Amino acid sequence: MLTKRIIPCLDVKEGRVVKGIQFVGLRDAGDPVELARVYDKEGADELVFLDISASHEGRETMVDVVRQVAAELAIPFTVGGGINKLEDMKRVLRAGADKVSMNTAAVLRPELIREGADYFGTQCMVVAIDAKWEEETGSWRVYTHGGRTATEWDAVEWALKAQEMGAGEILLTSMDADGSKDGFDISLTKAIGNAVTIPVIASGGAGSSDDFLDVFNDASADAALAASIFHYKETSLTHVKEYLKQNGVAIR
Amino acid sequence: MIGIIDYGMGNLYSVSKALERLGYDYFVSEEEEELSKATGLLLPGVGSFRDAMAILNETGLKAFIDKEVARGKPLLGICLGMQLLFEESNENGFAEGFSFLPGKVKKFPGQDSSGTSYKVPHMGWNKLDIKKPDSFLMNDVGNEHVYFVHSYYVDTEDRDVLIASADYAEEVPAVVGKGNVFGTQFHPEKSSHAGLAILRNYAQYVERNDA
Incomplete structure (x- = not known):
């Protein structure tokens, strides 16, 4: 049986991990490669690196980071941020990333997903969706530009469109739950998961091991992504995975 | 030494680095002359079956690999590279493979025999069910999880070629x-x-074969 995946996410800016990371015994808590190694050791099933560099040099540095991670780790990883054209995908995938994640660029030009899928296969194409509940319409709206811009898209419609264009996976972030530590957005995750036939990674809101259990049991997410809960050592990957196993979830 | 066949379909960097970390010599090449010096071959592959076979046929690498395998040289196919070892696939249209192994490549139907639908691609960590624990490839490998990502799978009736399944x-x-x-x-x-x-x-098998 396929196991549920737990995926730590690292924000990388100009080649350095940003947001405080509280691990004991690290030589350099800002080094993405060293952190990737720690998460690998703790049982991460996959990693996501989000490049939030603002400069061209920062993006180039990211390619070096990708190359180093690919050389040292034997688990899959995804790179997102700054993927706007086929050339951007080529750079990070050739450097050893397994998947690319795109968000705003895919909404602006959905053909980008198709171009990437035709060239590299759908399995490399992750479409990240930032969604927020809208009371008036009783549905979730898709936002781009880091959650700053509302789009015309309904989240379920957009997920279906992304799948049709060749997305191999959806990385779904609930803007309502993000940062709350009150748990993943079960209804959103369920709505998207029921609509598409590709895997869905739930993101936003993880605060405890129970939250992971809920998103797997109640929303049938295929994977769950979290950042601060792991970075700040509020719990550990090992602990979360052990807890899920005890509660009957298929975990590696 | 392992020769990694570079035919433009797939990410050679990670597998090269893995061999390097394990301490085995390898080289990456698209040249028959160079690859013929390898004592074992590795065929990677990401993308579609038909495109991959088209390139291998056009470049003459298909005939080369056929010849090397017939001479007894070890060959390891990875991911799409493994599927190419079988008879045929209908991914993006029909295409013939190497036919070293009996079986056909099919798309996951997305619905099981009881009509329940499941996700395609098969993506993530799945447990190995070892059929041939005595195979040298299974040395130090338990019923562990490995990382899959594919929408097509091999359907074979020849139980003899199955070393492990998921x-x-x-x-x-x-x-x-x-x-x-x-x-x-x-x-x-x-x-x-x-x-x-x-x-x-x-890699050890290739070395032994070399001795």
Whole structure:
């Protein structure tokens, strides 16, 4: 049986991990490669690196980071941020990333997903969706530009469109739950998961091991992504995975 | 020394680095003359079956690999590289494979025999069910999880080629082999301990074969 995946996410800016990371015994808590190694050791099933560099040099540095991670780790990883054209995908995938994640660029030009899928296969194409509940319409709206811009898209419609264009996976972030530590957005995750036939990674809101259990049991997410809960050592990957196993979830 | 066949379909960096970390010599090449010096071959592959076979045919690498395998040289196919070892596929239209191993490549139907739908691609960590624990490839490999990512799988009636499988609605051939031809459906270089053990086992087999 396929196991549920737990995926730590690292924000990388100009080649350095940003947001405080509280691990004991690290030589350099800002080094993405060293952190990737720690998460690998703790049982991460996959990693996501989000490049939030603002400069061209920062993006180039990211390619070096990708190359180093690919050389040292034997688990899959995804790179997102700054993927706007086929050339951007080529750079990070050739450097050893397994998947690319795109968000705003895919909404602006959905053909980008198709171009990437035709060239590299759908399995490399992750479409990240930032969604927020809208009371008036009783549905979730898709936002781009880091959650700053509302789009015309309904989240379920957009997920279906992304799948049709060749997305191999959806990385779904609930803007309502993000940062709350009150748990993943079960209804959103369920709505998207029921609509598409590709895997869905739930993101936003993880605060405890129970939250992971809920998103797997109640929303049938295929994977769950979290950042601060792991970075700040509020719990550990090992602990979360052990807890899920005890509660009957298929975990590696 | 392992020769990694570079035909433009696939990520050679991670698998090269994995061999390097394990301490085995390798080189990457698209030249027959150079590849003929390798004592074992590795055929990677990401993308579609038909495109891959078209390139291998056009470049003459198909005929070269046929010849080398017939001479007894070990060959390991990874992911799409494993599927190419079988008879045929209908991914993006019909195409013939190498036919080293009996079986056809099919798309996951997305619905099991009871009508329940499941996700395609088969993506994530799935447990190996070892059929041939005595195979050298399974040395130091338990019923561990390995990382799969594929929408097509091999359907074979020849139980003899199945070294390990995984369960995903269908019985998915995960490690296959016969004679000097082997393959893994998953990416060993992305499959943590079990994956690296399989790569090491293959590299050791190539070395022994060389001696």
